[in-house]
Amino acid sequence: xxxxxxxxxxxxxxxxxxxxxxxxxxxxxxxxxxxxxxxxxxxxxxxxxxxxxxxxxxxxxxxxxxxxxxxxxxxxxxxxxxxxxxxxxxxxxxxxxxxxxxxxxxxxxxxxxxxxxxxxxxxxxxxxxxxxxxxxxxxxxxxxxxxxxxxxxxxxxxxxxxxxxxxxxxxxxxxxxxxxxxxxxxxxxxxxxxxxxxxxxxxxxxxxxxxxxxxxxxxxxxxxxxxxxxxxxxxxxxxxxxxxxxxxxxxxxxxxxxxxxxxxxxxxxxxx
Amino acid sequence: xxxxxxxxxxxxxxxxxxxxxxxxxxxxxxxxxxxxxxxxxxxxxxxxxxxxxxxxxxxxxxxxxxxxxxxxxxxxxxxxxxxxxxxxxxxxxxxxxxxxxxxxxxxxxxxxxxxxxxxxxxxxxxxxxxxxxxxxxxxxxxxxxxxxxxxxxxxxxxxxxxxxxxxxxxxxxxxxxxxxxxxxxxxxxxxxxxxxxxxxxxxxxxxxxxxxxxxxxxxxxxxxxxxxxxxxxxxxxxxxxxxxxxxxxxxxxxxxxxxxxxxxxxxxxxxx
Numbered sequence: 001x002x003x004x005x006x007x008x009x010x011x012x013x014x015x016x017x018x019x020x021x022x023x024x025x026x027x028x029x030x031x032x033x034x035x036x037x038x039x040x041x042x043x044x045x046x047x048x049x050x051x052x053x054x055x056x057x058x059x060x061x062x063x064x065x066x067x068x069x070x071x072x073x074x075x076x077x078x079x080x081x082x083x084x085x086x087x088x089x090x091x092x093x094x095x096x097x098x099x100x101x102x103x104x105x106x107x108x109x110x111x112x113x114x115x116x117x118x119x120x121x122x123x124x125x126x127x128x129x130x131x132x133x134x135x136x137x138x139x140x141x142x143x144x145x146x147x148x149x150x151x152x153x154x155x156x157x158x159x160x161x162x163x164x165x166x167x168x169x170x171x172x173x174x175x176x177x178x179x180x181x182x183x184x185x186x187x188x189x190x191x192x193x194x195x196x197x198x199x200x201x202x203x204x205x206x207x208x209x210x211x212x213x214x215x216x217x218x219x220x221x222x223x224x225x226x227x228x229x230x231x232x233x234x235x236x237x238x239x240x241x242x243x244x245x246x247x248x249x250x251x252x253x254x255x256x257x258x259x260x261x262x263x264x265x266x267x268x269x270x271x272x
Numbered sequence: 273x274x275x276x277x278x279x280x281x282x283x284x285x286x287x288x289x290x291x292x293x294x295x296x297x298x299x300x301x302x303x304x305x306x307x308x309x310x311x312x313x314x315x316x317x318x319x320x321x322x323x324x325x326x327x328x329x330x331x332x333x334x335x336x337x338x339x340x341x342x343x344x345x346x347x348x349x350x351x352x353x354x355x356x357x358x359x360x361x362x363x364x365x366x367x368x369x370x371x372x373x374x375x376x377x378x379x380x381x382x383x384x385x386x387x388x389x390x391x392x393x394x395x396x397x398x399x400x401x402x403x404x405x406x407x408x409x410x411x412x413x414x415x416x417x418x419x420x421x422x423x424x425x426x427x428x429x430x431x432x433x434x435x436x437x438x439x440x441x442x443x444x445x446x447x448x449x450x451x452x453x454x455x456x457x458x459x460x461x462x463x464x465x466x467x468x469x470x471x472x473x474x475x476x477x478x479x480x481x482x483x484x485x486x487x488x489x490x491x492x493x494x495x496x497x498x499x500x501x502x503x504x505x506x507x508x509x510x511x512x513x514x515x516x517x518x519x520x521x522x523x524x525x526x527x528x529x530x531x532x533x534x535x536x537x538x539x540x541x542x543x544x
Contacts, residue, residue, distance in 0.1 A: 004286075012290035012311035014276075015495070018283070039284035060535070192492055217535070218490050218498045220464055223287070225492035250535040258533035263332070263489070263522040 005036055007051060007223075010193055015223045017041070017051075024117055028109035030161045035117040041221050043118055045086050047110070047156055054221045055120060058088050061187070062121075063251040064217045065229060066092035068259065069150055069185035073237045076149040078102075080177070082137040082165065084154030085110035091124035093152070095247055101130045102146070106161050108134040138164045141173040149179050153186035158197055166197060168204035175208045175234070184209070184232040191216065191266045192225045199269055205232045215259040216266065217250065228266075277308055279323060279495075282465055287495045289313070289323075296389055300381035302433045307389040313493050315390055317358055319382070319428055326493045327392060330360050333459070334393075335523040336489045337501060338364035340531065341422050341457035345509045348421040350374075352449070354409040354437065356426030357382035363396035365424070367519055373402045374418070378433050380406040410436045413445040421451050425458035430469055438469060440476035447480045447506070456481070456504040463488065463538045464497040471541055477504045487531040488538065489522065500538070 003019040018039040025034045034046040042055035053061065066089055070076050077099045081089050085105035093101050103125065105111055111132065114122035125132060133140060151174050155162040164170055165186075174184055184205075188198050191214075198214070205212040209232035219227045245252060275291040290311040297306045306318040314327035325333065338361050342348050349371045353361050357377035365373050375397065377383055383404065386394035397404060405412060423446050427434040436442055437458075446456055456477075460470050463486075470486070477484040481504035491499045517524060 010312055014288040016286040016288065018285070040282055220497035223495050226490045249537045249540075252533075252536055252539075254533045255535055258530035261524075261526045261530035263527055264524055265521045267524075268521075 005038070005046070007049065009224050013224055024113060026109065026113070028107050030107045030109075033107075033109055033113050035113060043120075044221070045110075045114065045118060048160060050157055051221050052156060053086050053088055053118075053121070055118070057220050058121065059248075060217055060250045061219045061222075061227065062088040062092045063248050064215070064259065065089055065152055065154060065185060065187060067095075067242055067248065067251045068215060068229070068256060069152065069183045069231055070096050071240050071242050071256065072231065072233065073149060073181050073183050074240055076183075078146065078148045078150075078179075080104065080146075080148045080151045082141075082151065082153045083156065083162065084152070086114040086118055087111075087122035087125045089152055089154045090127075090130055091121055094124055094127055094129065095244060097243070098129060101127075102133060102148075103130060104133045104135060104137040104140045106134070106136050138170055141170065141177055144177050146177060147179045147182075148177055149182055151178060151182070151184045153184070155187060157189065158194075166201055168207070171204050171208050171232075178234060181235050181237045183234070183237075184230075186230050188214065188228045188230045190222070190225050191228050191269065195269055198228060201230055202270055205230060208232070209234060211236065213260055214262060214266070216262065217259060277310070277318070279321065281496050285496055296385060298381065298385070300379050302379045305379075305381055305385050307385060315392075316493070317382075317386065317390060320432060322429055323493050324428060325358050325360055325390075325393070327390070329492050330393065331520075332489055332522045333491045333494075333499065334360040334364045335520050336487070336531065337361055337424055337426060337457060337459060339367075339514055339520065339523045340487060340501070340528060341424065341455045341503055342368050343512050343514050343528065344503065344505065345421060345453050345455050346512055348455075350418065350420045350422075350451075352376065352418075352420040352423045354413075354423065354425045355428065355434070356424070358386040358390055359383075359394035359397045361424055361426045362399075362402055363393055366396055366399055366401065367516060369515070370401060373399075374405060374420075375402060376405045376407060376409040376412045378406070378408050410442055413442065413449055416449050418449060419451045419454075420449055421454050423450060423454070423456045425456070427459060429461065430466075438473055440479070443476050443480050443504075450506060453507050453509045455506070455509075456502075458502050460486065460500045460502045462494070462497050463500045463541065467541055470500060473502055474542055477502060480504070481506060483508065485532055486534060486538070488534065489531060
């Protein structure tokens with residue numbers, strides 16, 4: 001059977017991916033969850049019809065979301081990951097000598113399905129340093145008594161359950177649960193198709209954190225164009241080297257600097 | 273009418289672009305030529321069903337192909353552009369104080385169609401410093417009596433008329449028509465889907481030029497993933513600053529360095 005998955009990128013762009021096998025489909029309390037084997041990208045998690053992560057290129061997004069902030073402060077010990085029920089971000093975090101990782105994922109079904117179909121990523125969630133909280137991160141950060149050295153927001157697109165993960169109140173609450181030298185990183189979508197979101201996040205974070213900067217990479221399965229992240233710091237703490245860079249396939253010591261070097265059209269977003 | 277252009281990326285990936293208007297279609301001696309207005313990317317040149325350049329993001333590819341080599345040598349005066357009948361590369365070259373630009377394009381129809389439908393790019397071809405040669409660049413570089421400071425290979429994908437533009441013999445002939453400090457830059461496709469081509473180009477150039485390095489950027493309309501270029505130098509000439517960087521929308525002084533900083537998986541191509 002000639003099976004293709006049609007993904008909507010914008011109103012005017014669709015990508016069609018050849019499917020080797022449709023492995024799983026269900027509708028959870030929050031979203032539709034699918035797992036497919038894509039001919040070009042392998043095992044792939046799809047939420048509400050949008051690719052979240054693929055076995056072939058997940059390393060790019062997850063290395064950049066985790067390592068850039070975690071080498072930006074001296075000794076991150078306690079890390080909070082928001083979203084990311086597939087386990088890919090936690091897996092990279094565990095390459096650092098952290099003591100504890102809390103994962104707050106709203107949809108327990110994403111975790112269960114990832115453990116079954118994406119074990120290469122989700123097996124990280126079985127690490128004894130990981131504590132899973134199946135609840136709404138918006139509520140979690142309001143009342144959490146813990147302090148974290150690093151918070152990573154690994155959200156899906158800003159529709160459905162993830163809308164509140166880009167708001168000023170959410171960022172202020174995160175600042176409240178960060179340690180003195182704490183750091184926040186979040187995925188912030190495409191600088192081409194989500195300009196208003198990026199400008200909004202910049203404005204919100206500027207009011208909360210003394211230092212806010214964007215960085216970027218290219219995640220091929222997030223098809224049209226580059227992908228962006230934001231890093232927000234409470235203090236000007238020194239950067240450290242990654243302990244085992246040989247375990248990375250995208251991140252290098254040099255990529256750290258290069259990723260913060262934005263092209264003209266991206267920098268221009270902050271001047272408009 | 274709900275009109276969509278289906279573009280084949282690989283055997284397993286297709287991109288569908290909403291078309292506002294199909295403006296032109298013909299078959300030249302070498303290829304099918306189409307011009308469409310894409311809802312998301314504006315006026316677009318399509319050759320044999322593959323997007324070549326769009327009004328919305330052409331600046332990224334053309335700035336990076338032209339400015340990176342042209343600031344890598346002190347005083348480029350004579351420039352040869354191979355392919356690039358749309359005029360986009362020549363337009364960027366003319367931002368430098370060059371004396372003469374030779375454009376060698378095999379398909380005169382591409383030039384004619386671009387002048388009619390892509391005037392923002394192709395009007396550069398009317399500049400008095402530009403000399404157009406409608407002929408096969410493979411033959412041109414064999415017997416050309418001129419010497420150039422800079423040769424830019426702005427080819428289409430390595431199928432059809434462009435196949436020979438990635439061969440060792442072609443690069444050797446280019447080396448022969450470069451001045452003592454001369455420099456070559458060429459587009460070298462995607463580091464994800466054209467690994468063998470990139471490795472082949474690297475091997476060929478290493479045998480001809482003392483210094484060969486790759487750089488990259490992201491061209492959104494070249495849909496899945498990043499785009500690469502190669503720079504090959506005859507001598508270790510000093511880099512200069514671009515005179516009017518404010519005229520660029522992608523290139524900046526900092527991007528120069530960042531573009532040569534390749535992620536792990538790209539660097540690994542040269543170790544395999």
